[in-house]
Amino acid sequence: MRSTGSAQLRTHAFRVQPGQEAPEPARTACRGGEEKATVRALLLSGGTGTRLRPLTYSIPKQLVPVGNKPVLGHCLENIRDCGIEEVGVIVGPHAEQVAAVFGDGSAMGLRLTYLQQERPLGLAHCVTVAADFLGEEDFLMYLGDNVLTEGVAEAAGAFRADRPDAQVLVTKVANPSDYGVASLGADGRVNAVVEKPERPPSDLALIGVYFFTAAVHRAVRAIRPSRRGELEITDAIGELIATGGDVRALEYTGFWRDSGTVEGLLDCNRAVLDTLRRDVRGSVDRHSVLTGDVVLAEGVEVVRSQLTGPVTVAAGTVVRDSRLGPYTSVGPGCTLDSTGIENSIVLEGTTITGVRGLDGSLIGRRAELHAEPAAASQRLIVGDLAKVRVAR
Known part of the structure; x- marks a missing residue:
């Protein structure tokens, strides 16, 4: 993933000049003469993903x-x-699955601490859950179902440079009533x-990326649950403002989307695939045609097929007599035989045989889709809350 360039943010309270690099992380001395970054991160991954059921009955939406x-x-x-x-x-009810994927974070150059939230009691409640972990340090709070393809490095640099009590990322939306919304004063502050x-x-609209100093802890302690029964982070920010705190906004102009719906996931998939560049490591026979930015992991086998990028196919998948893409991601260990699919996400271990015309689909792990000869009736085995479209 690319970190953000200066063109991707517009600041209301101050301005990062075009071409200006984000400042180096502020550091403080600690024992042994070592230094550490003064900003920690709190990543929220406890949501249950009700809008993505039935898929999220067995997998957390953030995975x-x-x-x-x-x-x-x-x-x-x-x-x-x-x-x-x-x-x-x-983390919430799927804590073990999240920890199994990311472990201690060392593979990514991170140190992860998992903090259990027993019930979803609001974003500000997450700050309370993490109070001991955060201590008195500044921190970045990041909602774990958001995709920002241009990153937030510049925003982090702006926060470190001026250290307001809070800095929120916002973006212009057509339907602000669906979001938390920031109102700005004449000086550009919130x-x-x-x-x-x-x-x-x-x-x-607030887009789920917040920077805070330790002042937010006092604000969280001062608020009460909303009508939804949750401690709202917007109320905590409001408390900071009401008590004279310095709250600023940066307008993010890169791609941002909440991945909590099927439509949102597919939008995010398209945006991420647009950042890929062709990388073919799997085997492709001479009867197959690859067009555009196609990414094939090692162990992928493509036989008599046409792949139109952007497309990514994970290790161990076999694509035979099929047409894939554009804007399709296929997970590891899948088999696609005589299949036509585009603008879709296929999770690991799935088999699709003889099914063509798939578009805008989200297909879960180890699913099996098989076409039957034309008949007077169709057979469906469908789980709770599934959404199925059939030809008529």
Whole structure:
């Protein structure tokens, strides 16, 4: 993943000049003469993903892959690119699955601490859960179902340079009533934040990336649960503003999307695939045609097939007599035989045989899709809350 360039952020309270590099991480001395970055990260991965059921009955939404990498992996890369090493990961009922994928974080150059949230009681409640981990240090709070393809390194540099009490990333949206919204004063600083307002004060939506000093802990202790029964981070930011805190906003103009719906996941997948460059390591027979940015991992076998990029296919997958892409990700250990699929995500271990015309699909792990000869009836085995479209 690429870290953000200066063209991807517009600042309301101050300005990063074009071409200016993000400042080096601020550091403080610690025992033994070592230095450490003064900003930690709190990555929220406790949500249950109800909008992605039935897929998320068995897999946390943050582990669903876009571009053949879990959404949470993209978040961790962006955090690492800010120069942050210490990350607290808020986890819920799927904690063991998350820990099994990322371990202690050392493979990514990170140190991960998993923090259990027993019930989803709000974003500000996550700050309470992580209070001991965060201590008095500044920190980045990052929602683990968001995809920002240009990263947040520049925003981290801006925060380190000026250290306001809070710095929020915002972006202009057409439907601000669906989000937390920031209202800016004449000086460009944030003078109010409102959660899903009926009459939005602006079109600047909070996008789930926040930088805080330790002042936020006092603000969280001062608020009470909302009508939803949750401790809202917007209320905590409002408390900072009400008590004279310095709260600033940076407008993010790169690609951002919440991956918590099928449509959102597919949008994120397309955006991530657009960053790929052709890399063919698997085997491709002479009867196959690869066009554009196609990424094939080692161990992929392509036989008599046409792949149109951007496409990525993970290790151990066999593609035979099929057409793939554009904008398709196929996980490891799959078999696609006589299949046509585009603009879709296929998770690991799935078999698709004789099914053509798949478009905008999300297919779970170890699923089996087989075409039957034309008949007067169709047979479906469908789980709870599934969404199925059939030809008529």
